[in-house]
Amino acid sequence: MQSMPYYQPSYPxxxxxAPTGSPAGVMPTGPPMLGHPLQHHDPMGQPAKRKQVKNACxxxxxxxxxxxxxxxxxxxxxxxxxxxxxNSVRKERKKGIKRGPYKRRQKSESDKTSQxxxxxxxxxxxxxxxxxxxxxxxxxxxxxxxxxxxxxxxxYYKDQMAQYNVVNPMYPQMGYPVLMQGQNESSPQQQQQQQQxxxxxxxxxxxxxxxxHYGNMVQQPQAQQQQPTYQxxxxxxxxxxxxxxxxxxxxxxxxxxxxxAPQSVNSAQHSPDIKPGGLTPMPSASxxxxxxxxxxxxxxxxxxxxxxxxxxxxCTAALHQExxxxxxxxxxDSAQQ
DNA sequence: CAGGTCGGACAATCAAGAGG
DNA sequence: CTCTTGATTGTCCGACCTGA
Numbered sequence: 554m555q556s557m558p559y560y561q562p563s564y565p566x567x568x569x570x571a572p573t574g575s576p577a578g579v580m581p582t583g584p585p586m587l588g589h590p591l592q593h594h595d596p597m598g599q600p601a602k603r604k605q606v607k608n609a610c611x612x613x614x615x616x617x618x619x620x621x622x623x624x625x626x627x628x629x630x631x632x633x634x635x636x637x638x639x640n641s642v643r644k645e646r647k648k649g650i651k652r653g654p655y656k657r658r659q660k661s662e663s664d665k666t667s668q669x670x671x672x673x674x675x676x677x678x679x680x681x682x683x684x685x686x687x688x689x690x691x692x693x694x695x696x697x698x699x700x701x702x703x704x705x706x707x708x709y710y711k712d713q714m715a716q717y718n719v720v721n722p723m724y725p726q727m728g729y730p731v732l733m734q735g736q737n738e739s740s741p742q743q744q745q746q747q748q749q750x751x752x753x754x755x756x757x758x759x760x761x762x763x764x765x766h767y768g769n770m771v772q773q774p775q776a777q778q779q780q781p782t783y784q785x786x787x788x789x790x791x792x793x794x795x796x797x798x799x800x801x802x803x804x805x806x807x808x809x810x811x812x813x814a815p816q817s818v819n820s821a822q823h824s825p826d827i828k829p830g831g832l833t834p835m836p837s838a839s840x841x842x843x844x845x846x847x848x849x850x851x852x853x854x855x856x857x858x859x860x861x862x863x864x865x866x867x868c869t870a871a872l873h874q875e876x877x878x879x880x881x882x883x884x885x886d887s888a889q890q
Numbered sequence: 891c892a893g894g895t896c897g898g899a900c901a902a903t904c905a906a907g908a909g910g
Numbered sequence: 911c912t913c914t915t916g917a918t919t920g921t922c923c924g925a926c927c928t929g930a
Contacts, residue, residue: 614922616894616922617894646903646917650906652916
């Protein structure tokens with residue numbers, strides 16, 4: 554756990570002011586107020602840098618508001634939600650990412666005095682720096698072409714890491730549902746490979762459509778592990794709980810026809826009550842959202858299977874034909890039904 | 891006007907790479 | 911082994927919106 558060791562008394566001196574935004578009497582017995590970083594200047598006369606707490610509470614994090622090291626934090630106290638003022642869980646930083654060669658270290662004094670980050674310093678200058686990931690790079694690979702899942706995958710699952718951290722969030726893919734034709738005929742390995750991009754597609758769509766701050770919330774393992782089930786349910790209480798006001802997974806379902814349904818036979822083992830340790834740390838786990846985006850097998854009858862198969866064929870045919878707008882819309886409509 | 895939402899700037903962190 | 915670099919991740923400022 555990375556978040557815990559962060560706590561240090563970063564404000565050694567006594568508090569010097571009460572923030573203007575909070576009444577003076579908010580915290581009669583609470584922890585000392587922190588000095589406002591922007592109201593102080595360093596000895597050089599420059600404004601002090603903004604100081605951040607090591608770990609904001611979940612409420613402040615959600616509201617993007619200033620938090621405090623104290624628990625409950627002043628803001629939570631102010632709004633009477635002190636009981637829910639708990640540290641947010643920090644993600645663990647990715648490990649094992651290979652990095653390109655660094656800029657040469659500057660040795661001479663003249664080099665030091667010169668602008669350290671000139672744009673014209675070669676391929677690693679800021680302006681000329683090549684994009685870390687080529688355009689069109691497979692999104693299931695990281696920027697160095699490694700399977701994005703590989704690094705400390707076990708750690709990820711042990712530490713509640715969300716699958717969508719595994720995929721590369723940098724390159725949104727086609728926002729359109731991708732047909733998964735031929736999945737029925739392919740071998741399990743092929744299916745796995747095929748599922749990867751589609752899984753990413755689903756995840757990208759899901760999260761790119763989320764408000765920024767709720768993308769984080771969706772990571773909560775509880776919500777994540779419920780994803781396998783909510784697709785075929787009339788509602789997703791867990792997801793709704795994760796962000797009760799804004800994020801309704803059903804909205805996404807409406808735009809996510811379950812075209813990948815046939816493959817759900819493989820993921821049919823998903824049980825609605827998966828325990829936190831129950832995820833199998835396999836590369837395909839990163840696709841579990843895709844596989845799980847389809848209805849669980851237990852909930853999919855033979856009728857549904859044939860229906861999905863028919864849908865898939867329909868969409869395939871529609872794609873193979875010259876896709877006039879009418880055909881596309883028709884196929885899309887039928888897919889949504 | 892208070893409180894909520896959110897884009898984005900900024901800060902903190904730390905693993906990989908460079909260099910001695 | 912230490913230091914530097916730079917990617918990643920989190921915090922929260924400030925503008926905007928909404929409802930009382």
